[in-house]
Amino acid sequence: MSVLTLPDPIAAYLAADTQGPDDLARCFTLQGVVKDKGESHIGRDAIKAWKRESSTLYTYTTEPFSVELIDGIHVGYCHVAGSFAGSPIDLKLRFRLERDLIASLEITV
Template structure:
């Protein structure tokens, strides 16, 4: 996905669209979260792909209600001008109880074109 090795950046150096998405997702504001994506965006989470705004909206609605958890941004990286990684620590009532997840973003036209969430 990336042409170069990601370099560490401060979380506040993440592009505004990523921060807007993360804040909306954390607040369970599905409409604002979906607005951060391109119309033809893809999200890959837990081995499943969600393509297009309607599928991403359904994924966000399900993710907001499936488990109760806290999420904390613990790091950020930039691979190139359009590829970023935001690392989060989650704790909650999901299987395993804690996990560190990497949110790998690809941007296009100041929107999220692709998001891959993986350990």
């Protein structure tokens, strides 16, 4: 089995996702954006609030299995399993990176 090599900001995001809202928000630029479930969360404070809320609703594990660079966007594919309807599911995470941080993240099915 081959080892998946992720860009540092994406690896940091996946590690911080298991830690907490503050750690996760630090992975983003000051005006970073998360798009999830049809909503946009802009700026580190909004990203912290998004993570805090989702952490109270669900527990889950994320296993990345592929990443590719498409038109400057890193597209990661992850297997996600947890305490939510439809689990497990494979999600697509589109990362736009900027200065070793995440400028935007869009989470889709």
